[in-house]
């Protein structure tokens with residue numbers, strides 16, 4: 363297992379990677395973590411010194427490969443429009459370097475669109491993974507069925523999509539959440555309901571029906587007045603709901619909201635769905651022409667990895683390739699509101715899903731009591747205590763928590779949920795790292811893609827802090843690949859605290 367590539371404690375992921383000269387590399391190393399020296403950053407500086415020697419600035423991965431951008435052009439992997447996804451190339455590179463091959467079992471704790479699982483399946487590698495959002499199930503089922511579709515059937519479906527007309531007396535509309543009401547022009551809301559019902563009741567095979575559903579799901583944002591924008595759902599200024607809100611504001615003597623979003627001409631469902639489905643048929647024809655088949659199992663569980671992973675046996679996993687939600691306040695249950703509503707999730711269930719996500723939003727509540735109960739239920743209280751003491755004793759995390767509390771007391775944090783989110787984020791990840799250590803085979807490697815973040819002028823080195831916690835749970839830190847392209851700061855942070863470029867990294871650990 364990857365024995366050849368480990369030399370003197372240094373893991374060569376890219377033997378031919380260009381090494382950049384020291385002066386430039388030093389720019390990636392931070393020597394100040396607290397803007398205007400507001401709070402002590404001694405522990406973060408020590409951590410920077412500790413892991414700097416295993417940090418490599420790389421050109422081999424770039425913003426495109428760790429994001430969905432490359433997948434957009436990638437046959438099969440583009441089937442779920444998931445902006446949070448990483449590319450298949452990234453997974454391929456990591457599998458090669460970890461020397462994981464046919465018959466091995468790889469885990470992705472945060473599957474999203476299923477990129478890791480699909481790359482594995484195409485190579486005969488078995489996989490197991492989790493996600494709390496129902497879009498994953500739809501996407502993974504559609505993708506893993508790629509060799510089972512009948513092309514003739516899919517072509518009939520495409521013809522049906524092109525010719526289907528909504529009866530004049532059809533009045534049903536697609537379901538919505540409070541945050542998505544008014545998202546579609548009324549005709550399109552009816553079209554979504556009608557197309558969905560028509561295909562669900564049709565004689566087509568279950569996998570063809572699932573593919574249509576996925577294509578409708580992918581069309582939702584395009585035909586709506588909404589725009590996915592990080593923490594929330596943005597709206598086109600022409601949306602009747604937005605016009606009405608502004609009218610009422612003006613009537614009440616308030617200024618209207620400034621909104622410059624304009625999506626241009628919105629396609630109809632028929633237009634968007636035809637394009638989506640035609641592209642999928644093209645991908646199926648291409649992949650089936652290669653006369654291949656999946657020779658691997660792909661086990662997906664809809665649920666939180668924090669609890670589900672307990673069911674996995676010790677020492678069974680050959681590698682982990684994943685990307686958790688970042689600690690950046692992005693709320694998947696808001697940005698994917700249209701998709702969740704379409705899949706039948708109601709307002710109450712959305713709230714529950716939000717709390718199942720790894721703490722990554724300001725609304726996340728602590729999961730500590732739930733985790734404690736869970737460890738009691740599975741008879742592993744000692745393991746729970748061990749993880750809790752790792753987290754509570756971590757000097758870097760304590761420094762960060764202290765800094766954020768002090769910034770908050772100084773009125774610099776506009777939402778107290780940030781403190782709870784940061785604390786919960788690392789606590790929950792510590793539980794996961796500890797479980798990953800248990801389930802990994804000796805020699806297995808773990809790769810996490812993540813972004814560093816900054817709140818109220820306090821830099822949180824997510825890559826190094828995660829590595830530190832993982833090391834305390836038993837892993838050997840092997841390498842921290844950091845992209846040459848770093849992340850900027852919000853304009854508010856820049857104006858108030860100056861600019862600090864933030865690393866985007868892939869941390870690699872090994873169970874020796």
Ligand SMILES: C[S@@+](CC[C@H](N)C(=O)[O-])C[C@H]1O[C@@H](n2cnc3c(N)ncnc32)[C@H](O)[C@@H]1O
Pocket residue numbers: 444446447448449471472473474475476477478492493494495665666667668684685686687688694718719720
């Ligand atoms: C960055 S995305 C992963 C994208 C994936 N690598 C891909 O290529 O599509 C993180 C995913 O973690 C999922 N997630 C968040 N909390 C989770 C939890 N507690 N258990 C399982 N999945 C979770 C989110 O729903 C989201 O799909």
